[in-house]
Every structure is written in C-alpha cells, then in structure tokens.
Amino acid sequence: MERKPIDRDKTCPFLIRLLWRENEYLTPDCMRNRNEHQGPDEIRLYGWRDTNFREIADMLKEHISGARRKDADFNFSFIRQNLEGGYEVKTVGTIHFSRKSDLDSVTLHQLKFVIGDFIVLNLTYSLT
Template sequence: MAGVAEPQNRQARPIPPPQSRGPPPLARPRSEPVDREKTCPLLLRVFTKIGGHHPQEDFAVRGKEPKDEVQIYTWKDATLRELTDLVKEVAPAARKRDAKLSFAFVYPDKNGHFVVRPVGMTHSHGNGRRMDDHQTLADLSFQIGDYLSVAII
C-alpha cells in the first residue's frame, strides 16, 4: 500500500469538536483615532424619538424624513457616549436619570428600501454600566451618509 510516511516522533493532536472548527475568532478591530484638528468632520443626521426607533417607512421618501432631526458635525471615531452627551443637550427626555438611549443606523439596502439596524445602547448617565459607551461609529461599520436613529427609552 503506497502512502506518505508519518514521522515517528509526531504526536497526535486531538480533533476539535465540529462547532469549534475553522479559524479562531478575530478580535474586533479597533478603528484608528482621527486627528480632529486636521480631519474635516462629517454631517450626521440624527433622528430622536421617545419610546422607540422611527419605523423604516418614515425614511422612505427623501425630503420627508421625520421632523425631529438634529444635525451633528462629528468624526467616525466618535463614541456612543459622546453622541449620548450631544443628544442630551437637545432632548430633555434623554437627560432623565433612568433614560436609556438605543442607537440604530438607518440606510438603504441594495433594493433602495431603508433598513433600521440597532447598533448599541447607552444609559443617560454612564456610570460604566454599558460596554457600548466606548463603541465608535467606525467600530459599528457606520458609512458616511447613513442616518442615526436614537430611541429614548
């Protein structure tokens, strides 16, 4: 019988169970910080709503987006905590001690229909209670031109 000879001193490795096969999970890449002195900020259109996110139908017609819009100039390395603090400046409901802010990106899918994709949540008063505070727009795959929906709960 012909075959490849195995070296005598080779030790057998255990075969991993099926669910763990494949490449090891990669750590989520952290985005590079932006030099805010040299980099032009982007315009982020933010739509706030008390109780939940705007439904995707609210964004279906260009120019007829929800009226509760706030425009923020920021960078892709802005964290959800930074955005929380900015929203608190313009939305009194977001300042309540027990308020939670849910963030979602709003963008058109390949068919042109808008999608509302939740990406994170923060508490109005951080106190280190949420890991999402330190997530940046870039970490969450934000694309310039996406809208940001903020549900104040």
Template sequence: MLNKQRKLGHCKIKTLFLLGQAQTQTQHSQKKKDSNKRRQRSKKMAGAAGIRRKMPQRPPPPPSVLPPRPSNTLPRRPFYVDREKTCPLLLRVFTKVGSHHSREDFAVRGQEPKNEFQIYTWKDATLRELTDLVKEVTPAARRRDARLSFAFVFPEKQGHLVVRLVGKTFSYGSGEMDDGKALAQLGFQIGDYLDVAIF
C-alpha cells in the same frame, strides 16, 4: 683652385642639409615622446577616475528614532481619527421617545421625521459622546434613568431602507453597555442616518 672652392661649397651645403634633417628627426621623435607621455597620463587619470567611481558608497544614516509619546496624552481609541487634520462629517440625528422610527418614516426623501438635529462629528465618535449631544437637545434624554438605543438608517443593496440597531447607553454612563464603541466600529458609513430611541 675654382674646382676646390666648388667642392668645398658643395660639402658645406650637403653638411647643412644633413644637419637640418637630423634636427627635424630629433624634433619629430621628441614630439612622439611628448604625445606618448600625454597618453600615459590620460590613461592613468582615466584609470584613477574609474577606481573612484567603483569605490563603495557610504551606508545611509540610521533612521531617526521618534521620541516617546508624552505621558499626558490620552491613549488612542481602537479606531482613531486625527480630528485636527480630518474634516468632520455631517450626521443627521432623529430622536423619538418610546421606540425607534420605522423605515417607512424615511421612505420619502425630504419628508423625514421632524424631530431632527444635525451635528458635525468624526467616525471615531463614541456612543457616549453622541449620548451627551442628544441630552443637550432632547430633555427626555436627561432623565436620571433614561436609556438610549442607537440605530443606523441606510439603504440596502436592493434600495430598500434598513433600520439596524447598533448599541445602547444609559443617560448617565455607568461604564457598561456600548459607551466606548465608535461609529466606524459599528459599521457607520457617511450618509447614514442615526436614529435614537429614548426609553
């Protein structure tokens, strides 16, 4: 009787042990399945992200078209300076009635001719504009038949001063000669003097 009970007890223990092993294996296989599912999901997500990165970008918007210039604005000169945004330059102007000054008159710095006035202007200033400024300062230039001759005074490569004629105007413009020529078009450089002969 005791032997039978012992055998039954052993059988029960063995059965419980086998059940425990089976449950452990089941849990282990379930964990494997869950991990495999997670990997597949992560791969799908990575693939979807890669596809998104490879999607073509939208083309940039077309450049905005500038509005046409209003009809009441003046046409630009051949050489144009935005005078509202560009600082003016200081121009030293020397006048003489009957002829131009010689280069010897400018040889000694600080002893230039006395009949000088200074103006602030820009490189696109025309000879007509400069003529009107000279007339405000020099009475001889206001004569009805007065003619003005313009020359730049500047040092050449060797250092010697040069007086170079650049244009002529009438005191009261006739629309001819060199009225519309700008300083920059005539080769003016900042630092040059302007010599004006009045005839």
C-alpha cells in the same frame, strides 16, 4: 491593520443625521418621504469616524431635554439604504445616562457607519 488615531484639530468632521423619538421605534417606512430638509424629529450633529456613542449621547443632551434625565436610556440603531433602494434597520445597542454601558466606547467606524446612514434614537426612561 489598526488605523491611526484621528487628529480632530486637522480633520474635518462629517454630518451625522439623527432621527429620534421618545418611547417609539422608527422603522424604514419613516424614510419614504424624507429628503434633505430637516424635519422636527431630526437632529444634525458633526463627528468623526472615531466618535463613540457616549459622545453622541452627550451631544444629544444639548438638544433633547428628556436626554438629561438620570433614568434616560438611549437605544440606538442605524437606518441605511439597501441595494434595492429601500431601507433597512441595524440595531446598535443602548447607552444609559447614569451608568456605564458596553456601547460607551464603541465608535462609528467599528460599527461600519457610512456617511449617508442615519442614526436612529429611541429615547426611553427606566422605571426607578
């Protein structure tokens, strides 16, 4: 059964907590001492279940100067809590600043993002 489109004017967005680094992958260990306070490696965005990864990449350009570089690659993953109380990483894919990517139109809902999951960004730069 296909879901109805979201009316963003009538539907309240939810908080997306995004952790990021340049040229460095975050691991579940980074969650050990994390709490509700925003650290320097965290960006808080708002979105809906139909928010796609191109929209997220575009929002990040307002917060991270390196994200505006034409050779920027946005490598996304999720960190979510598992049943044992630890954290696990799920690789999502890559968005390229200057060209189309398979992930562009993929939504949070399609990847089973759950409120409370963290989106993790490893920002890298292509050698051009």
